Amino acid sequence: GKTANEIVTGIENGEIRALYLVGADPITDYPNAARWERALRKCEFVAAQDIFLSPSASLAHCVFPACSYAEKDGTMTNIEHRVQRIRQAIPPLEPTMPDWCILEAVAGEMGSSMGYYHVQDVFQEITETIPLYKGLSFDTLPEDGVILDPKHIPRRRDPEKSLFSFAPVRTREEPSTLAERYPFELMVTSSMYHFGSITTRSANILKLCPHGYAELNKKDAEDHGLSDGDVIKIESPVGSIETPVRVVERFPQGLIFVPVHFPELGVYRLFDENTNVCRAKISKKVSEENGVRP
Known part of the structure; x- marks a missing residue:
């Protein structure tokens, strides 16, 4: 196939x-x-x-x-x-x-x-x-x-050899100008409470995690004038989304985390390759009427 x-x-x-x-x-x-x-x-x-x-x-x-x-x-x-x-x-x-x-x-x-x-x-x-x-x-x-x-289960390794084998990881080289324009790395993966998108239709699970969000390091949030609950715009070279922000201390600086489960958020519109990490930049979403955050 x-x-x-x-x-x-x-x-x-x-x-x-x-x-x-x-x-x-x-x-x-x-x-x-x-x-x-x-x-x-x-x-x-x-x-x-x-x-x-x-x-x-x-x-x-x-x-x-x-x-x-x-x-x-x-x-x-x-x-x-x-x-x-x-x-x-x-x-x-x-x-x-x-x-x-x-x-x-x-x-x-x-x-x-x-x-x-x-x-x-x-x-x-x-x-x-x-x-x-x-x-x-x-x-x-x-x-x-x-x-x-187990006699019929295909094996991916030779049992006579080491339990593990290691291979070098090839990193993707990016132009330095890209990192300057998009200083954050955006990572998407699963949250603790959801599995795929099907659990977003469960009323009980939605009580624990009701909508999409972005997690951001406290220092990064302060540098951008952001507080917990602010709506931010996340932009990549190929797209943008808007979502509330959660300010956390356990996150390393320069990293944004967004869960993948919410179709209405459309986080994969930020990606153009088969990877779960891309470059991004953020800004505070302001009201079009009076210039203040929602």
Whole structure:
């Protein structure tokens, strides 16, 4: 398959004319959000399969509403290689369907049914095509799951050699003028309370972290005349956003942190490469009417 960057490039040059998004929201989750938005608008046909109407799904020509994990049966394999059952807790909301049902229906309409009539059929095909799952049965998986046989798990290192190997890290050289015009490094990653953007739809979690923000070192805030709660404008060479600031002492100077979870903030509009760090500058947002901060 293609990487995300190869996909967006393929749409731009006309190589890819149709795109099917399954639980993916590249405008929110991938760097260079503006580029992805342009690509989705250009693509001749975009289908989206998701549990919410994400910013990317809102640009799709066709949207298939999918069930959440609480509304369907299935299995999951975690990083421990433990295979466990997912059991339906509540009936699906109309007109949502489990992902495998949607894919089977689409395949059927295209004249190429995959022969899935029950979720067990999907798991059966997994056990027949992936040696790691051979011998497992959907109906007999125990409550605590089954850990896959490690003899069949591909190893990424030679057990006879050292546990770790090290490689030099190549740093990206930037023009000195860029650092002068954009003196801060902007870092985006997850906050303590959220996972992806789905948790921003939880009323209880939003009580802990209700909206996007930027964390800034206390000395940097003082140098820019900023107080906790001020709205700031963050600009990079390719875009800008506005967000409240949180002044913290534990942060190193010269660094801004913004969580990635809030689609309305659009933090990835500040990035033009597949990285979670870029150069930025900040300024206090002032009222257009009277010149004072909100």
